[in-house]
Amino acid sequence: MSTSHAQPQARTPNFAVTSRSWPKQAGLRKVLGRTLRRCGALVTLAGAALGGQAATPLVFAIPPEDRLSVTMAQRVLALAYQELGVEVQYTKLPVRRGYALADEIDGVGLGVTLDIALTQVRIEVPVSYEEAAVYATRTDIVPNGYASLQPYVIGHIAGIGYLETRLQGMRTDTATNVESLFRKLEMGRTDVVVDSRFNSCLIKTLGLRKVQLLHPSLETAPGFHFLHMRHAALVPRVTAVLRRMAADGTIKKVQAQALKEYRSQCD
Structure with missing residues (x-):
């Protein structure tokens, strides 16, 4: 889902200058039109400079x-x-x-x-x-920094930059959402998961009985x-x-x- 918001354009005043009212002033009408367009652009830029405080949030x-x-x-x-x-x-x-x-x-x-x-x-x-923590279905894993996870297939959410940097060179398996992340772990498709310690509540909500939050956390x-x-x-x-x-x-x-x-x- 893509959300795009453009700054509202300033309305150009309607001066109803017609060829009948100024039959011989075509050049002046062009100059006036250009001037009004420039003024409109300046109004739009001024609105943007105020930090987008327009009707559109x-x-x-x-x-x-x-x-x-x-x-x-x-x-x-x-x-x-x-x-x-x-x-x-x-x-x-x-x-x-x-x-x-x-x-x-x-x-x-x-x-x-x-x-x-x-x-x-x-x-x-x-x-x-975020407090990065390790989740697993095994009880023999003791986290001691990211390097301690080297032997395992590590699940994490795709696109989280700091985790991708920390886990570079390790065997990883990504998920697009936390529910999928934990279900993969429950089914044995990954050995451990690195995610927020605060997502431990979701384990109860999803009814996952094997997944456990391990201590200590990796970093804040x-x-x-x-x-x-x-x-x-x-x-x-x-x-x-x-x-x-x-x-x-x-x-x-x-x-x-x-x-x-x-x-x-x-x-």
């Missing part, structure tokens, strides 16, 4: 699963954009597809990576985090928000608001509340 891609990390990011961004008076919406896309459509969307709600596409600008303040990685470069004028404003929210503890409070709610639903 900004649309950000997020993964289709109900991930705790995504919930954290959405709540943090809701506060930030509300303060800026900018309406935002989300479209659910598989990670790899969301990155492939990076030129068509207004941004990415959460990316646990440093780069997504040349057109996407990373906001430097983390809005969430920060998650960032990305904006399309056509909203470049909005980047410093969003960054400033998020920096203040990080400094005064708002982001941590939002994340802690989301984690508390998650654990209460999981238990």
Whole structure:
């Protein structure tokens, strides 16, 4: 599903200049038309410079699963954009597809990576985090960093950049969603899965009896928000608001509340 949003075009005033009213002024009419078109373009650019604060909301891609990390990011961004008076919406896309459509969307709600596409600008303040953990059906596997997974066939979600980097050169098997990822593990098609520790609740929901969350976790990685470069004028404003929210503890409070709610639903 592709979501594309164009800036609304400024309406050109209807000056009803006709050949009858100005029978000998064709050249002047052409000049006037060019001037009005240029003015319209300037109005459109001015609207874009304001960060897209038009009637059309900004649309950000997020993964289709109900991930705790995504919930954290959405709540943090809701506060930030509300303060800026900018309406935002989300479209659910598989990670790899969301990155492939990076030129068509207004941004990415959460990316646990440093780069997504040349057109996407990373906001430097983390809005969430992922705790990478190992899942398995065997009890004799003890995670000790990514290198300890070398002997196994490792399942992970396709398109998650930092995991693809960590697992480079190892035997991997990708899935497009978390449910498929865990079902493959349950059926023995993979030996282990590397995914968010917070997805352990899904194991219960899916009724998977063999899959277990192993300890310790592999790492905690920060998650960032990305904006399309056509909203470049909005980047410093969003960054400033998020920096203040990080400094005064708002982001941590939002994340802690989301984690508390998650654990209460999981238990």
